Amino acid sequence: xxxxxxxxxxxxxxxxxxxxxxxxxxxxxxxxxxxxxxxxxxxxxxxxxxxxxxxxxxxxxxxxxxxxxxxxxxxxxxxxxxxxxxxxxxxxxxxxxxxxxxxxxxxxxxxxxxxxxxxxxxxxxxxxxxxxxxxxxxxxxxxxxxxxxxxxxxxxxxxxxxxxxxxxxxxxxxxxxxxx
Amino acid sequence: xxxxxxxxxxxxxxxxxxxxxxxxxxxxxxxxxxxxxxxxxxxxxxxxxxxxxxxxxxxxxxxxxxxxxxxxxxxxxxxxxxxxxxxxxxxxxxxxxxxxxxxxxxxxxxxxxxxxxxxxxxxxxxxxxxxxxxxxxxxx
Numbered sequence: 148x149x150x151x152x153x154x155x156x157x158x159x160x161x162x163x164x165x166x167x168x169x170x171x172x173x174x175x176x177x178x179x180x181x182x183x184x185x186x187x188x189x190x191x192x193x194x195x196x197x198x199x200x201x202x203x204x205x206x207x208x209x210x211x212x213x214x215x216x217x218x219x220x221x222x223x224x225x226x227x228x229x230x231x232x233x234x235x236x237x238x239x240x241x242x243x244x245x246x247x248x249x250x251x252x253x254x255x256x257x258x259x260x261x262x263x264x265x266x267x268x269x270x271x272x273x274x275x276x277x278x279x280x281x282x283x284x285x286x287x288x289x290x291x292x293x294x295x296x297x298x299x300x301x302x303x304x305x306x307x308x309x310x311x312x313x314x315x316x317x318x319x320x321x322x323x324x325x326x327x
Numbered sequence: 328x329x330x331x332x333x334x335x336x337x338x339x340x341x342x343x344x345x346x347x348x349x350x351x352x353x354x355x356x357x358x359x360x361x362x363x364x365x366x367x368x369x370x371x372x373x374x375x376x377x378x379x380x381x382x383x384x385x386x387x388x389x390x391x392x393x394x395x396x397x398x399x400x401x402x403x404x405x406x407x408x409x410x411x412x413x414x415x416x417x418x419x420x421x422x423x424x425x426x427x428x429x430x431x432x433x434x435x436x437x438x439x440x441x442x443x444x445x446x447x448x449x450x451x452x453x454x455x456x457x458x459x460x461x462x463x464x465x466x467x
Contacts, residue, residue: 154454157447177380183421249390275394282419284377284391 182282182301189216189296190280197247197255197269204270206296213322214242215315216290217266217306218278220250221258223286229305230262236311237265245269248278248286291315293322356400367403370412371396375424383426 189206196202217233219226233243245266247255252271272278281290284303291300300318302310358364368385374395376387384392384399395416402412416424428434436443 154451157451161444161447180377180421180423183418275391279394279398279419282421284420 178285179303180284182298184282184290184298184301187298189290189292189298190277192270192272192277192280194270194272194277197245197252197271200252200271204268208268209242209244209292210296211294212242213294213319214244214267214292216244216246216292218246218248218272218281218283218286218288220248220286221254222250223248225305226287227262229287229307230265232305232307232311233265234263242267244292246277247271248283249273249275291318356396358400358404363403363406366409367400370399370403370409373413373426374399374416375426377420377424 191206193203193205196204215236219229237243243266245268247269249272255269255271270277275283281288287305289302289306290298293299299322300314302314306315356367358367371385372383374384376382376384376389376392376395378389378391379387382392384396399412399416402415407415413425422428422431422434428437430438
């Protein structure tokens, strides 16, 4: 009798399990994909510098410092929303390396004049090859890179204050601690 | 009669578009051999566009899909194997780029879950079948 009682509630258990997954599905964003690059070194590159194309930049430019790598483009509307916060980060002393993704130099420079330039250095990735190596699938994207040039965190989409405080700051503090 | 003609016209236009599509793919991405042509085509169908996620790379017009198509094209032209190309892409974009997920510990439930539920359902059915016949016996 006990046994049949247990079997009777199986449909209800299945219903509960189904509900659990469906509820979870409501809050999941299918566009948030895990990066395969976490813990790996920044891919090697040699690209022209945006503001002076006679110069070239490599991945070693900010080696030795904890920094952000931000992928942006002048055709990307969401990048405008993000720029205000990046300017704020710049004023706090955060080092940001920019990768100008599949853009025209003239428009990119004009865009920086309009919305502000928070970058220490900008590399031009006109063909999007570096973006493929980084696994970029949407702009803006922001990578947190440690002193050894390893990627520690990746965020796809607009970076904002709350994300900065919950995801980036704790990781940066940890990276700072590991130095001492 | 007029209606029939219209249908016929639509059908032939549709066929023409299908044919045009195939020849377009060949002129955009010319490959030296038929074997490579086939490889390129089946790879694009197995790979997901990461921007419009329910489209394959062959189908999508997103600019990232165009770049990835070109990347796959160049690798096929260089004579790379399917697994080399797929590994190159999953190293960058993860297993999500594949429509068919590989069998791993994390995807085990996805692959074998249906069998688990089938077994569960069968055992429940078995249980209730026995009980019902007993009840019928009792009432008669």
